[in-house]
Structures are given as C-alpha cells and as structure tokens.
Amino acid sequence: MAERRVRKALAGTAVALVLAGLNAPAAIGFAREQYRAYEIAQPAYKARYGSWQVMETPGGDRLNAIHAALLHTGKVLLVAGSGNDRVKFDAGTFTTVLWNPKDNSYKKIRTPADLFCAGHTQLGDGRLLVAGGTARYERLDGDVERAGGRMLVKNENPDRPLKLAKGTRFTAPSGLTYRSMTAATVPAATKHGQGRKTRVTAGETNVFVEAERKGPKFANSRQSQYEIEGLRGEDVYNVYGLAQKITMDKQDFQGIKDAFEFDPVKEEYVRVDPMKKARWYPTLVTLADGRVLSVSGLDEAGEVLYGDNEIYDPRTKKWSKGPTRYFPTYPALFLTKGNKLFYSGANAGYGPADQGRTPGLWDLERNTFEPVKGMSDPDQLETAGSLLLPPAQDQKVMVLGGGGVGESKRSTERTTIVDLKSGRPAYQDGPKLSEPTRYLNSVILPDDSVFTTGGSRDYRGRGNSDILKAQFYEPGANAFRPAADPLVGRNYHTESLLLPDGRVAVFGSDPLFSDKAGSRPGSFEQRIEVYEPPYLHRKDVGQRPVIGAGPERPAPGSAAVYEVRGAERIAKVRLLRPSSVTHVTDVEQRSIQVDFTAKGGKVTAKIPADRSLVPPGWYMLTMTDAKGLPSEAKWVHLP
Structure with missing residues (x-):
C-alpha cells in the first residue's frame, strides 16, 4: 500500500511539473504583473514617478x-x-456631463x-463659448x-x-427633385448705388440637399x-x-452654425447668434481684447472652408467677418505677444495634404503670414x-x-521647439519621444514641467498600438524624464487637463478596432x-503653500497682496489659464510668470x-x- 501511494505521489508530481512547464509563460507573466502592482504602490515609487487612479x-x-x-x-x-x-445622432441623443473632481x-x-x-x-467673464x-x-x-450635394x-x-x-423641395428642369437636410435662412439682397445706377447683389446661403429616391x-x-x-x-x-x-460620391461630416455660451454658475447652455458659416472641426481662440476668432472647419456640405473665418464679440453676442486665411481643420493657433497668432503646424486633419500646413506667424491686423522654417518631418503634423x-x-x-495625413500608418518621435522672440524664428529639434506617437496629450504643471501621456503609434490606435507611457518634459534642461505609466490606453478623441489641486485628468479614446x-x-x-504627480506623494506634502485672503479681481499691471x-x-x-481641449488641441492652456x-x-x-x-x-x-x-x-479673475 505504501509503495502504491509513493508511485501515485510521483505521478502527481510529474503531471504538476508538465503542467507548470506548459503554463510557464502565463505564470511568469502573472508574477510580473503582481510584482509590478506591488512596485507602483510603494511610496518611494510614487514620490519619484507619481501614480494613476x-x-x-x-x-x-x-x-x-x-x-x-x-x-x-x-x-x-x-x-x-x-x-x-450615428445611432445616437439619428435618435437626437446629445450628452454633456459636468464632473466635479473634488468629490x-x-x-x-x-x-x-x-x-x-x-x-x-474660455471667455473673459468665465463662460465657455461653444460653436459648431x-x-x-x-x-x-x-x-x-441617395445622391446629394x-x-x-x-x-x-x-x-x-x-x-x-x-x-x-428643389426641382431641376429635368424634373429631378431633392430635399434640403437642414433649415436655412437666405439673406435679403443688398443694393448698391442710387437711381439708374442701382445694382442689386443677391443674398445667398448654402444648404445640403439629398435625392428623394435612392439610386x-x-x-x-x-x-x-x-x-x-x-x-x-x-x-x-x-x-x-x-x-x-x-x-x-462620398459625403463627409457636415457642420452646423449654432453657437452657445455655457454658464458655469447656472450650469446651462445659453444660445447666442449663430455663426455665418457652418463649422465642424473648427478652432476657437480668445484674442487679447476678449473677442474670439473662429477658424476653419467643414461646412454644411462637408467641404473644408477656404479661409472664411469670423469673430465673436462677447458684448454683443454676434459674429462678424474675420481675416481671410486658410488652415486645415482644428489648427493649433496660439495667441502671442503683439496679438499675433502662431500656427504651430499641428492640426486634426481635414483639408488637402499640400495646403495650409506650414507653421508661421499670422498678423491679424495686416492679415499677413510669415512662415517659420526648420520643422522636421513636416509631412507628419496631423494629430x-x-x-x-x-x-x-x-x-x-x-x-x-x-x-501622416489621413489614415496614414506613418508617425514620428520628433519633438521640435521654436523661439518666437528670435530675430528669425525657426524650429530646432528637441529630445525624441520614446517611440513614434500620435495623439500625445501635454499638460503644463505649476512647477513649469510639462506632463505628456498616452497616444498611439498608428492611426486611431490601429493594431493595438496604444502607448502606455508617460513622461515629463523639463523646459530648462530640454530633456524628458519618466513618469508612472498610465493604466488605460488613449488615442483619437482624447483630452487631458490640469485640475486646481495639481492633479491631471485624462478622458476619452476612440480606437478604430x-x-x-x-x-x-x-x-x-x-x-x-x-x-497624481510626484509632488503630491512627497513626505512633506502636508507643508504645501496655502494661498489665503487676497483680491479675486486683481487689475492687470497692479500689485496684488495675498x-x-x-x-x-x-x-x-x-x-495658469484653464484648459479647453479637444482632439489633442488645447490652445487655451498657458502658464504666465508673475514677479x-x-x-x-x-x-x-x-x-x-x-x-x-494674459x-x-x-x-x-x-x-x-x-x-x-x-x-x-486660487481662482482669480482678469476680465
């Protein structure tokens, strides 16, 4: 009996050894995951690299x-x-959620x-202008x-x-009939001159129409x-x-003219005058005088707008014609000193591959554009x-x-920096990313470091190409240093922003497969x-400076005591100007040094x-x- 038990035990051990051999990769992988979870939970790790939740x-x-x-x-x-x-669109199900990060x-x-x-x-009074x-x-x-156009x-x-x-309904001489897909208002004609010299210019608008029957x-x-x-x-x-x-032919996404101000106090949208042009994928940028420039987008027929920009005045709640200049959709336009806009070259894509993609300084008053050279991989600025x-x-x-433009598989690890105070501004290559990356989100922190996270190597994360990495860029050293890896992959339709308590929040991601x-x-x-950046895991975090009483509305140029x-x-x-971000485009965020x-x-x-x-x-x-x-x-208002 004893001998039989020994043989059974040896057989069981052999089976266990065979199973262990077969499952060794899984077992090793599980052990690595367990150790990784243990490592990133350690206080010393968090104090060096930060943590995710x-x-x-x-x-x-x-x-x-x-x-x-x-x-x-x-x-x-x-x-x-x-x-x-599309199902929600057809059902008219449109969603907005207000998230309170405090609780x-x-x-x-x-x-x-x-x-x-x-x-x-962001508008000067704290409302958020949303248009298109x-x-x-x-x-x-x-x-x-159905045929359309x-x-x-x-x-x-x-x-x-x-x-x-x-x-x-619109009927052609041939009898073919089409229906408009949206309501439209056709402006009245305008008169020029007097008497016999009076000329009338017809008012006009565009509307997308579709055949009543298929085929x-x-x-x-x-x-x-x-x-x-x-x-x-x-x-x-x-x-x-x-x-x-x-x-x-193929029919692209089509834009709307609607515009709203979101009231943060009443927590509701307030309709304002619509734009003159329908826009899908436009960039809105606040100017030095508080007005807003709306640039680019696809119109009501799904065609890119060739330079038809317009300006919103928050005092009158109305739009007027802006300086004419073409950019691809969601161009990254930054307000710079002298009230010029700098186009970094980054964009979200729609538009010809060979037009409007050169970086440069745009003088709005003169409507002139000074190209800036030196960009590496200039054909890989989309996303x-x-x-x-x-x-x-x-x-x-x-x-x-x-x-690359469109659904290109190409991506780049390039970073590059331009000094606009230089006599002849030109891009100079910075440190490379750890691998070629599209859709990388970047957030300015209070200590002047830049936190970058996520992205993917391929278009919309195709081929499981999400990059689970994060890092800090240090402007003074012109170098990257590692941060804790995110837990969630992020690619197309991703946003990130700084919260008032010093944390960074990341949202969205829309993979193709x-x-x-x-x-x-x-x-x-x-x-x-x-x-949570490393500064929130330091042993002395309880000694954070605390800003107490002081003016909520300090006047520009004044000395404010806190x-x-x-x-x-x-x-x-x-x-720090609060972010307003979409499609990795955040032209709002900026950090201003205060003496x-x-x-x-x-x-x-x-x-x-x-x-x-400011x-x-x-x-x-x-x-x-x-x-x-x-x-x-501490929130302060500079109206």
Missing part, C-alpha cells in the same frame, strides 16, 4: 468625452454631443444641439444611397430675407437652376437654387500635440509627435483616469498688464516653493 463613474453618467474644459467653479465640462455614434460627482446637462466636434474657448458641431454623419464610398440658394429680393424649412439614376451631373417648392408671389422669381452637380511652453513670457512653442487583427470594431473608452502660509519658501508664482516679493507671511504679486500675454478670463493662481511643492490654485 481610474475613477469610479456611475453607468448612467458615462459618456464619450469628445471635449473637456475646466471651469472657474473647479468643475470640468465634458461634452459628447452624439459622441461619434467625483456628476451632473447631466441638457444639450441643445449636436456639439460633437465643435470648437470652444455636427449636422450630418459621413457616408463613405459605396455607402451612399451643395445647393446655393439665392434671394434677389432686397426687402426681406427668406426662411426655408428642413425638407424644402444613381437620381443624380444630376449637370449645372442646373432649381425651382423651390412652396414659394409665393414675387419670391417664385426672386428665390432659386443653383447646383454644379448632385452625385453619389501632433503642441503647446506654448512655460513660462509664456519665453514665447517658445513645442510640437510633439504626429503622423478592438483587436490587433482589425477584425472587431473598437469601443469608446469612457473611464476617467487621474494622475496672505500665504509658507510665504518665505515661495520660488515661483504662476497664472513677486514675499515678506511677513504675505506675497505681493505683480500682475502682468499685456493682454496678449488674455481676459479666469486664471488659477499657484505658488510653488523652492523644493517644487506647489499650492492648490
């Missing part, structure tokens, strides 16, 4: 975060609109239009069922504009004039449609990240990564991940007066000690 979000509050903006209430506005989901609470906000792929920027969005989803070659509607009546409802035989390849059904009296002769052709490096007074702009083979559609990443716990230790004072003196528990901060350096709005005032430990931010 995936936030618990109730199922009903999750959304496809396409846009993110920090408000002066400390809450973050997350906008999905239809969230790149990780959520509030749904009524969303009055599809703000998916709109533009947005989606009128129609794209239909690719082979998926177009742009209809130019003209009104020769100088006495009144004319409103056309969605679904208005290619309802396309019209001829330039035609169209009668408009439902008109009465003289309007029958004064108002008509013109179209070059109506085809079965690149860029930012105005801290402090803003240095006037240095950095570009990080990027890829969910597997390496590209056989399964991807799903939108709805988890919020928050990074009570500060730890005033004698302060080494840096900064004004100061400290004495007797108080810090006297000299607020810069140059509004092209555009109107709310700012996070932060103070950092000589060891790099920053205060929590």
Whole structure:
C-alpha cells in the first residue's frame, strides 16, 4: 500500500511539473504583473514617478468625452454631443456631463444641439463659448444611397430675407427633385448705388440637399437652376437654387452654425447668434481684447472652408467677418505677444495634404503670414500635440509627435521647439519621444514641467498600438524624464487637463478596432483616469503653500497682496489659464510668470498688464516653493 501511494505521489508530481512547464509563460507573466502592482504602490515609487487612479463613474453618467474644459467653479465640462455614434445622432441623443473632481460627482446637462466636434474657448467673464458641431454623419464610398450635394440658394429680393424649412423641395428642369437636410435662412439682397445706377447683389446661403429616391439614376451631373417648392408671389422669381452637380460620391461630416455660451454658475447652455458659416472641426481662440476668432472647419456640405473665418464679440453676442486665411481643420493657433497668432503646424486633419500646413506667424491686423522654417518631418503634423511652453513670457512653442495625413500608418518621435522672440524664428529639434506617437496629450504643471501621456503609434490606435507611457518634459534642461505609466490606453478623441489641486485628468479614446487583427470594431473608452504627480506623494506634502485672503479681481499691471502660509519658501508664482481641449488641441492652456516679493507671511504679486500675454478670463493662481511643492490654485479673475 505504501509503495502504491509513493508511485501515485510521483505521478502527481510529474503531471504538476508538465503542467507548470506548459503554463510557464502565463505564470511568469502573472508574477510580473503582481510584482509590478506591488512596485507602483510603494511610496518611494510614487514620490519619484507619481501614480494613476481610474475613477469610479456611475453607468448612467458615462459618456464619450469628445471635449473637456475646466471651469472657474473647479468643475470640468465634458461634452459628447452624439459622441461619434450615428445611432445616437439619428435618435437626437446629445450628452454633456459636468464632473466635479473634488468629490467625483456628476451632473447631466441638457444639450441643445449636436456639439460633437465643435470648437470652444474660455471667455473673459468665465463662460465657455461653444460653436459648431455636427449636422450630418459621413457616408463613405459605396455607402451612399441617395445622391446629394451643395445647393446655393439665392434671394434677389432686397426687402426681406427668406426662411426655408428642413425638407424644402428643389426641382431641376429635368424634373429631378431633392430635399434640403437642414433649415436655412437666405439673406435679403443688398443694393448698391442710387437711381439708374442701382445694382442689386443677391443674398445667398448654402444648404445640403439629398435625392428623394435612392439610386444613381437620381443624380444630376449637370449645372442646373432649381425651382423651390412652396414659394409665393414675387419670391417664385426672386428665390432659386443653383447646383454644379448632385452625385453619389462620398459625403463627409457636415457642420452646423449654432453657437452657445455655457454658464458655469447656472450650469446651462445659453444660445447666442449663430455663426455665418457652418463649422465642424473648427478652432476657437480668445484674442487679447476678449473677442474670439473662429477658424476653419467643414461646412454644411462637408467641404473644408477656404479661409472664411469670423469673430465673436462677447458684448454683443454676434459674429462678424474675420481675416481671410486658410488652415486645415482644428489648427493649433496660439495667441502671442503683439496679438499675433502662431500656427504651430499641428492640426486634426481635414483639408488637402499640400495646403495650409506650414507653421508661421499670422498678423491679424495686416492679415499677413510669415512662415517659420526648420520643422522636421513636416509631412507628419496631423494629430501632433503642441503647446506654448512655460513660462509664456519665453514665447517658445513645442510640437510633439504626429503622423501622416489621413489614415496614414506613418508617425514620428520628433519633438521640435521654436523661439518666437528670435530675430528669425525657426524650429530646432528637441529630445525624441520614446517611440513614434500620435495623439500625445501635454499638460503644463505649476512647477513649469510639462506632463505628456498616452497616444498611439498608428492611426486611431490601429493594431493595438496604444502607448502606455508617460513622461515629463523639463523646459530648462530640454530633456524628458519618466513618469508612472498610465493604466488605460488613449488615442483619437482624447483630452487631458490640469485640475486646481495639481492633479491631471485624462478622458476619452476612440480606437478604430478592438483587436490587433482589425477584425472587431473598437469601443469608446469612457473611464476617467487621474494622475497624481510626484509632488503630491512627497513626505512633506502636508507643508504645501496655502494661498489665503487676497483680491479675486486683481487689475492687470497692479500689485496684488495675498496672505500665504509658507510665504518665505515661495520660488515661483504662476497664472495658469484653464484648459479647453479637444482632439489633442488645447490652445487655451498657458502658464504666465508673475514677479513677486514675499515678506511677513504675505506675497505681493505683480500682475502682468499685456493682454496678449494674459488674455481676459479666469486664471488659477499657484505658488510653488523652492523644493517644487506647489499650492492648490486660487481662482482669480482678469476680465
């Protein structure tokens, strides 16, 4: 019996050894994961590299975060609109959520239009201007069922504009009939001169029309004039449609003209006058005088706007024509000293590969453009990240990564920096990224370091190419140093921003596929991940400077006095403009150096007066000690 038991034990051991051999890679992988989890949880590791936390979000509050903006209430506005989901678009289901990072609470906000792929920027009074969005989803070659195209509607009546409802019918001389996909207002004609020399210029607008019936035989390849059904009296002769052709070709996303201000106090959207042009993928940038320039985008027919820019005045809530200049969609435009805009070259893509992609300084008053040379991999600026490096007074702009135009597989590890204060500004290569990266997010921290995270090697994370890495860029040393690796992959439709307490929040990601083979559609990443930098894990974190009483509305150029716990230790004072970011494009964030003196528990901060350096709005005032430990931010208003 004993001998039999021994043989059984030996056999069991042999089986166990065979199984262990077969499962060795899995076992080793599991052990590595366990050790990694242990390592990143250690205080010494966190104090050196920081840490990540995936936030618990109730199922009903999750959304496809396409846009993110920090408000002066400390809450973050997350906008999905239809969230790149055609089913939600067709159902009219548009979503906005207000997230409070202090207690990780959520509030749904009524969303009055599809703000998916709109533009947005911080206004001087603390509201957020949101303009543009989606009128129609794209239909690719082979998926177009009904012929469609742009209809130019003209009104020769100088006495009144004319409103056309969605679904208005346009009939060609051949009898082919099409319906408008959106409502439209055709402006009245304008008169020039007097008496016999009076000339009338027809008012006009564009509307996208679609054939009433399916199939290619309802396309019209001829330039035609169209009668408009439902008109009465003289309007029958004064108002008509013109179209070059109506085809079965691919139909791109189409923009809307709608514009809103989001009120952070009432926590609601307030409709303002619409833009003159419909826009999808526009960039909005606040100017030194508080007005806003809206640039680029796809119009109501899905065609890129060739330089039709416009300006919003927050006082009148109306739009006017801006300087004409063409850029591809979501161009990264930074306000620089002298009220010029610098185009870093980074963009989100739509538009010809050989037009409007050269970096340069745009003088808005003269409407001149001075190209800036020296860019490495100039054909890989789509989906690149860029930012105005801290402090803003240095006037240095950095570009990080990027890829080829469209669905290109090419991407670059290039970083490059331009000094705009130089007599002849030119890009100079900086340190390389750890690998070629698209969709890299960058956030300026209170200590002047730049935290960069995520991205992917390929278009929209194709081929499981998400990069689970993060690092700090140190402007003074012109070098990277490692940070803790994120837990969640991020690629297209990703945003990140600095929170008032010094943490960094990351949202979104919209992979094309969910597997390496590209056989399964991807799903939108709805988890919020928050990074705590090393300064929040230091042993002396309890000694963070604390900004106490002081003016909430310091005048530009004034000396503002604040009570500060730890005033004698302060080494840096900064004004940080809150982010408003989408598609890795954040032209709002900037860190302004504030000269100061400290004495007797108080810090006297000299607020810069140059509004092209400090555009109107709310700012996070932060103070950092000589060891790099920053205060929590105090909100100040520079209207």
